[in-house]
Amino acid sequence: MALHLRGTLLPDGTARDLWILGDRIAFDRPSIEADTVADGGFLLPGLVDVHTHPGSPSEGEPAFDPDAFADQIAAHRDAGTTALRFPGLLGEIPEGLRAAPDVPRMITAGRWLAWAGLSKNADFHTVTDDLVAAAVAETKAHDGWCKLMGDWDFEADPVPYDILRAVTDAVHAVGGRVAAHCQSAQGVLNAARAGVDSIEHGMGMPEECVGLMAAQGAAYVPTLTPFARRAPQIIDTPRGRLWHEGHRIMIRRVREAHDAGVTVLAGTDSAPFGNVATEVEHLVAAGLPADVAVGPASWAARDFLGLPGLVEGGLADVTVYDADPRVEPGVLRHPRRIILRGRVVR
Incomplete structure (x- = not known):
């Protein structure tokens, strides 16, 4: 049996009917019987979290926990998040789970990759002398992405530009894309100059990076949610003041990036899972108009990841939402109906 929905389609705002046949959308009434599962409201391409790391235990040393992974992606799904990008996982996705009909679509970049000369104060990073070969291998082994640590902290030297450029060129040569973790000003600048495909966090981003990203088609994933949560805990020390200034710069760069034509995307980075609506609210607070800020967690993210939205x-x-999330972003927390892979999960 097909599924039938009627409502206002976003982002174009047209009111129309659509049908779901298997895992595909159609706009012509099918010849088979259809069950109407939504009549009215606002129909949004399923939410996306482009920066999340499920699988981490709630306590203890960082290690991949398959049970926690399953629970955490279920939390994403139950919030209406139907696609996830993992820019770094601590382990492999449990066999069979990825193709299960009731789990979000997954795009993984494999392991964190850290240059051997980088600070080694985070044991879960994969430290390697041959960063180029490791990045190409991760790209091929996963979904065309690799995750690179462009820096780690404000005190350690970032990965040199020539190494970042060699990695980016090699990954692009095999048809892949590079997500770069960057926090220090020089780390972000090196990554932007090297032509990475997405800059994650971007704390301390120099203004010139905005133009570089716009020219190269790179995305900015600020992950404002965990930084905002940590801000009250960062004490007033020289290092703390540097942290707070970096946080303020991130917030400014969100609006500047959007105005320059950079694709800004929504990622939550850490627990709680299924919380991308909060990231949308932080994007609004950073200066994105509400009707723009929803896209980074839905249609803009899907387009960037190659996941078609509400099109034939x-x-x-x-x-499905009772109110227009472009006007009331808070409604993203309360989906009336969730359809994933052509199946009603709520």
């Missing part, structure tokens, strides 16, 4: 033949991921 698009993937059958739909969330």
